[in-house]
Amino acid sequence: MGGAEGETSEGDGARAARGGRTRVPAWREEPMRLSSWIVWGGLCLALAAPALPAAAQDEEEDASRLAAALNQPQLIRQGKGVYEGYGVGCHGEKGDGNGPAARWLDPKPRDFTRAAFKFRTTPSGTLPTDQDLHRTISRGVFRSSMPAWFLMPESEKVAVIQYIKTFSDRWKDPYEYEPPIFIPDPPDFVGTPESIARGKELYKLMRCYNCHGETGHGDGPSAATLTDDHGRKIRPFDFTSGVLKGGPGLKDIYRTFSTGLDGTPMPSYYDSLPNDEDRWHLVSYIISLRNQGKHKKK
Structure with a gap:
């Protein structure tokens, strides 16, 4: 999730980002390596930007249908592996936003244990939809260390969304859910x-x-x-x-x-x-x- 994975080989830094044990994590010995992660993430954002609108909407809808069709325990198991590969370095093993790289990041990685999300289509104080989380994963968060994982396979996006939900009991409470707010197309007068x-x-x-x-x-x-x-x-x-x-x-x-x-x-x-x-x-x-x-x- 937050913080891009810039390693091409399974060295100490890559293993640390995946939650593995090393004697000394690479980012503690070489803080500058984190900069390359963020630059890589920024490149992802730049490449993703032109392709956002219609295709992204279709992908979000496909993700919801895929999640509904698959076995939930199986999805969560797969999502755990995806999270360990892409998210644990920033968001932490417990999902609390305190991963090894978090100390160098501003803004800080999202704390999934609170289940409070900025970028939603749902009313204030309610949980986001799967499509909302899919959008953030796919296009990243501009001006932050959260890169755009637009090349991640759809099945992995769907799985990691389900795994993220295991960090907070809010997702088990039906009263925490509200339908999305309708977002209309911009009227012609906008910008006049x-x-x-x-x-x-x-x-x-x-x-x-x-x-x-x-x-x-x-x-x-x-x-x-x-x-x-x-x-x-x-x-x-x-x-x-x-x-x-x-x-x-x-x-x-x-x-x-x-x-x-x-x-x-x-x-x-x-x-x-x-x-x-x-x-x-x-x-x-x-x-x-x-x-x-x-x-x-x-």
Whole structure:
């Protein structure tokens, strides 16, 4: 999962990432090796980006059908092997986000024992769908050490999703599940001057500036006080810096406004902005801030 596997031979570093025992893990002797993992992961993200939309949607739906058709204990056994090969180095043997490489990573790897996931289509505070987890595994998390495992076979993605669920009892509670929020296609008005102006008004009305700053640079008056669900310092996103972690598309940004990012101070605006057009106007304004950042870099 988080942190790419850059080894081509079964040396100490590869065995450590797979959960095997070595005298001294390679990343403790050679911290710079971790950098190559992250660079490799970044390359995966870059290569994956152009192929996301329709094909990814089909793969997510196929993954759900495959999971329903296969034997659950068998899936979990297979998923354990996949997790030990790709995820244990960052997320840890216990799934608590404390793998051997975690000390060097910012943001920290996801703690699966809490079952709180940022990138979902489901309402705030509820569990993600299998398709949500599949999307994150396939395209990674932008601007983080979580690479895009888009070349991983579908059967392995399906299996590791089921194994991830064994780390928390939340998955056994039927009351933790809610249907996904409908994410419509962007209306034609998104990106127009009128929509951007309305989005700017809403940005002020919803006090987004408290965290993200008046100009969207992530430097609001509350920025220095924010923490995640582990009590660790967390920085509000700088909208002028480029692609958001949840993805580059308009629907990705709309999804974040609609669901919030569980485990962080970022709330859902599904109830506070029940008119979906208002959330799209916010998307327009955020895109305008991103474009301003591009022009300044030039």
